[in-house]
Amino acid sequence: MSPVTERETVELTMGAAINQALDQALADDPAVFLLGEDIMDPAGGVMQVTQGLSTKHGRDRVRETPISEQAIIGAAIGAAMAGLRPVAEIMIMDFLAVCADQLVNHAAKLRFMSGGRTNVPLTIRCLHTGGFQMGAQHSQTLEAWLCHVPGLNVVVPSTPADAKGLLTACIRNDDPCVFIEPAALYGAPGPVPAGEHVVPLGRADVKRTGSDVTLITYGRQVHDCLAVAAALEGDIDVEVLDLRSLAPWDSEAMLASVSKTRRAVVVHQAVRRCGVGAEIAAFLSEELWGTLAAPVLRVGGKDTPVPYAKELEEFHLPQAADITEAVRTVTK
Amino acid sequence: MSVTRDTLLEMYRTVSRIHACDERLRGLLNQGKIFIFYYSPRGQEIIPAAVSACLRPDDYVVTTYRGLHDEIAKGAPLRELMAEMLGRSGGTCRGKGGPMHISDPRSGLMVTTGVVGGGLPIATGLGLASKLKADGRVTVVNFGDGAANIGAFHEALNLAAVWALPVVFVCQNNRYGEFTPIHETQRVEQLSSRAAGYGIPGVTVDGNDPVAMYDAARTAVDRARAGGGPTLVEAMTYRFMGHFYGDQMPYMDQAEYQAALAADPLPRFRAQLLEAGHASEEDLATIEKEAGAEADDAIEFAFASPPPDPSTLFEDVYVEVRR
Numbered sequence: 001m002s003p004v005t006e007r008e009t010v011e012l013t014m015g016a017a018i019n020q021a022l023d024q025a026l027a028d029d030p031a032v033f034l035l036g037e038d039i040m041d042p043a044g045g046v047m048q049v050t051q052g053l054s055t056k057h058g059r060d061r062v063r064e065t066p067i068s069e070q071a072i073i074g075a076a077i078g079a080a081m082a083g084l085r086p087v088a089e090i091m092i093m094d095f096l097a098v099c100a101d102q103l104v105n106h107a108a109k110l111r112f113m114s115g116g117r118t119n120v121p122l123t124i125r126c127l128h129t130g131g132f133q134m135g136a137q138h139s140q141t142l143e144a145w146l147c148h149v150p151g152l153n154v155v156v157p158s159t160p161a162d163a164k165g166l167l168t169a170c171i172r173n174d175d176p177c178v179f180i181e182p183a184a185l186y187g188a189p190g191p192v193p194a195g196e197h198v199v200p201l202g203r204a205d206v207k208r209t210g211s212d213v214t215l216i217t218y219g220r221q222v223h224d225c226l227a228v229a230a231a232l233e234g235d236i237d238v239e240v241l242d243l244r245s246l247a248p249w250d251s252e253a254m255l256a257s258v259s260k261t262r263r264a265v266v267v268h269q270a271v272r273r274c275g276v277g278a279e280i281a282a283f284l285s286e287e288l289w290g291t292l293a294a295p296v297l298r299v300g301g302k303d304t305p306v307p308y309a310k311e312l313e314e315f316h317l318p319q320a321a322d323i324t325e326a327v328r329t330v331t332k
Numbered sequence: 333m334s335v336t337r338d339t340l341l342e343m344y345r346t347v348s349r350i351h352a353c354d355e356r357l358r359g360l361l362n363q364g365k366i367f368i369f370y371y372s373p374r375g376q377e378i379i380p381a382a383v384s385a386c387l388r389p390d391d392y393v394v395t396t397y398r399g400l401h402d403e404i405a406k407g408a409p410l411r412e413l414m415a416e417m418l419g420r421s422g423g424t425c426r427g428k429g430g431p432m433h434i435s436d437p438r439s440g441l442m443v444t445t446g447v448v449g450g451g452l453p454i455a456t457g458l459g460l461a462s463k464l465k466a467d468g469r470v471t472v473v474n475f476g477d478g479a480a481n482i483g484a485f486h487e488a489l490n491l492a493a494v495w496a497l498p499v500v501f502v503c504q505n506n507r508y509g510e511f512t513p514i515h516e517t518q519r520v521e522q523l524s525s526r527a528a529g530y531g532i533p534g535v536t537v538d539g540n541d542p543v544a545m546y547d548a549a550r551t552a553v554d555r556a557r558a559g560g561g562p563t564l565v566e567a568m569t570y571r572f573m574g575h576f577y578g579d580q581m582p583y584m585d586q587a588e589y590q591a592a593l594a595a596d597p598l599p600r601f602r603a604q605l606l607e608a609g610h611a612s613e614e615d616l617a618t619i620e621k622e623a624g625a626e627a628d629d630a631i632e633f634a635f636a637s638p639p640p641d642p643s644t645l646f647e648d649v650y651v652e653v654r655r
Contacts, residue, residue: 033464060464066494071487074453075460078471081442082392082461101484105447106454114435115426116648118442150649174651248654 009161009191015049017160017192018125018181021167022050022087024196026057029085032171033061035072036089036125040064046091047127047186069099073124077107080122085171093126093180094140107176108151123170127181130220130269130306130317139306139313141219141270146178147247147279153177153201154247158222160190162244165199173201182220202248206257210239213263213327216254216280218243221267221318228323236331246276251283258284262293263330267323272300294330299323335546337610339385341619343542344605346381348620350401351598352627353410357400357417360631361577366418370431372573373401375540378597379504379567380405382545383472386553387440392458392471394443394451397432398504398571402474407439410630415637421644422637428648448509449479452488452501459497459562470556472500478509480523489564493530496561500552503564504539506571511583524566532562539567540597542604572596 012020025032034050040062044051054062065072069090076086090096096103103124111119128141146154153175157163163181170177207222208229215225215238222242229238241257243249258264264284266277277298284296299318307313354374360366376398384405387393395402403413408424416423417431424436432446442458445451455473462469479485480503492499503523507514520526527534533555537548545567552563570592574581581589605611611619646653 063495066487066490068487068491070484071453071456071491074450074455074484074488075457075491078442078454078457078459079461079464080457081437081454082458082465084461084464086457101447101450102453106443106445106450110435110443111650112648113425113429113433114437114648115424115428117425117437118435119651153650248650 008194010194011189012160012192013187013189014157014160014163014181015047015186017164018049018167019051019053020192021164022053023056025087025168025171026053026061031083031085032087033063033079033084034087034089035063035065035076037065037067037072037091039089045089047183049186050089069095070102073099073102073107076122076124077102077110077120080120081110081118085121087123087125087171090124090126092138093128093142094137096126096142104149108149111175112151119174120176121174122176123167124176124178125167125181126178127183129183131184131313133308133310133313135308136305141268141301143180143246144270144275147276151175152247153245154180155201155245156180156182156219157244158182158185158219158242160188161192161197162199162205164192165197166201166244168196168198169201172198177201180219184220185223199244201245202250203245204250204253205242205244206239206253207242208238208240210237210261212237212261213265213331214239214241214257214261215265215267215323215327216241216243217267218246219269221269224320225267225323228320228327232324232327236327238327254280254284255287258288259291262291265297265299265323265326265330267299267318269317270300271303272298273303275300297326297330299326334550335543339546340542340605340610343381343385343546344601344616345619345623346384346405347377347598347601348623349410349626350377350381350404352623353404353414353630354400356627356631358573358577368417368431370577371398371575372577373398375572375592375597376504376506376569377401378542378545378601379502379539379569380474382542383502383549385546386549387470387472390440391469392440392442392455394445394455394458394471394473395441396444396448396451396475396479397446398476399434399444399474400431403434403436403441403444406441408434408436408441409439410626411633412436414630414634418634419639420634420637421640422633426644426648427640449475449482449484451475452479452484453491455499456488456492456497459492459499460495462498463495468557470498470500470553472502472553474502474504476509477503477505477507477514477523478517479503480526481509481517489527489530489532489562492562493532496559498556498559499562500549500556501562501564503566504569505566506569508571508575508584510575513583513585522566524564527564532564534564534566536566536568539569540595540600542601
């Protein structure tokens with residue numbers, strides 16, 4: 001077998017790409033370890049994302065925990081302060097509410113409160129659902145909560161390659177990172193660099209170039225936006241900017257794209273009110289006032305808890321038709 | 333007696349340093365020279381003096397907002413401690429932490445949290461790191477009786493038990509959670525009995541008795557270091573100055589309070605040392621005088637230390653400065 005070159009890619013699902021990033025991090029750095037609920041084999045995680053890792057790297061470094069989110073994050077914080085690089089799994093991001101004190105009051109602030117004498121190189125992996133009829137406590141997208149806390153890095157991948165590269169960057173980062181995995185994308189395949197692959201935090205990616213309007217989005221909605229852009233081809237030329245990283249975010253990429261198109265629509269699954277889209281709209285208005293051809297619009301979840309019934313959930317979640325309508329409105 | 337004369341005198345030095353600093357901070361508050369929320373440890377000094385006598389310099393300590401005694405006992409430098417109390421640039425945390433958030437990793441003081449119970453899960457993580465690295469360190473986490481009723485206590489003790497972590501949980505039971513007496517908030521006689529629920533040893537000790545406290549700490553620390561897992565040590569004590577300094581304490585039982593003051597552990601410790609012939613009046617006076625001079629020097633340093641430059645605000649949020 002020939003050695004793997006950096007450019008060589010393999011076709012992997014996002015779940016497999018995350019598994020590969022974890023596997024390589026465990027192999028490369030003895031300070032890395034995983035902890036979380038059900039992550040050990042034979043279960044290998046509720047979505048099998050950590051399958052095989054405890055068998056390969058041992059149960060000391062792929063540690064099963066009780067259902068104790070405060071203890072999971074607290075243990076990860078303490079271990080990180082003592083020089084390790086824990087990757088903690090909080091199964092579904094709704095459960096971040098259970099450990100919010102550890103995450104918000106401790107992980108995010110310990111570097112600052114200590115005047116830089118301590119730090120917390122911690123990665124928290126969590127998934128979000130939506131569209132799976134899992135009801136109001138298992139379907140939220142809460143990234144805006146996290147972005148409101150100085151000290152946290154917040155990352156949402158949309159492709160298997162980005163998932164591998166961003167997760168690797170998070171694990172190597174010296175501050176707490178929350179890595180949000182859109183569960184709807186776990187099974188979607190894509191080319192992934194086989195060897196070391198790092199996507200730096202804070203760099204957006206133009207997933208499609210266009211000249212009439214910029215769709216600024218991340219995670220699952222990147223694919224919805226690309227589908228809308230393809231459907232509008234020949235009519236409206238749509239650029240799709242995948243933020244990938246929400247904190248830090250790529251202000252230069254947003255300004256470059258919207259300066260060119262003069263129109264922007266922000267799309268996310270999270271509830272629209274006080275969502276990340278609101279911050280982006282404010283940012284673009286402040287920076288590009290006078291050059292914008294239309295107000296920045298936002299497409300997001302309706303202002304309700306996520307409902308159970310299929311018909312209600314579809315109505316709650318942003319749909320392709322909502323994106324199309326917003327694009328038509330700003331280009332009218 | 334298990335504890336040596338030298339150790340007892342070392343403990344007396346520690347309590348004297350704690351007392352000197354505490355007394356000066358209260359004096360400055362009384363005189364209106366400083367305006368800070370201050371959670372005096374007066375009455376609880378023996379506990380960390382005894383615990384720290386059982387620790388190595390590289391062992392970890394986590395404490396809570398009423399933590400000045402724990403911080404001094406672990407060896408945090410007094411000058412930087414006092415400067416941090418005053419929010420000065422020369423403080424342990426460059427003025428960003430304050431009395432409730434003192435960290436000094438050089439002395440093993442990793443976290444001071446302002447959230448009741450918030451330090452316990454983090455202590456398990458420090459213990460986990462020691463276990464994974466096999467560095468032989470022990471982590472001591474201090475908290476009050478109020479913290480025993482928050483969920484983090486339960487999760488942390490259970491996890492420490494499941495993973496047999498080298499952590500000593502020291503509950504400094506001063507009988508009040510903020511402004512509420514303990515009998516209003518729990519139904520067990522002794523909080524140490526909760527250890528049974530996690531399958532770990534739990535012990536209640538008179539935290540104001542230097543020898544008993546030392547023995548309990550020694551047993552728990554040695555057990556943790558030897559790989560025997562965590563212990564819950566409930567150290568009975570009393571809070572002399574209320575929740576924060578200036579608290580009028582209308583909620584306190586006056587008879588109980590007067591009895592506690594009459595049994596002040598500091599003069600009692602002093603008398604014990606004299607009675608046992610461990611030290612002369614002159615020896616103890618020298619220790620107290622040195623502690624006082626150190627505290628004066630630290631306060632002087634703190635007042636001389638400039639306030640932090642506003643430009644430092646953006647530092648230490650992340651590893652790199654972001655704006």
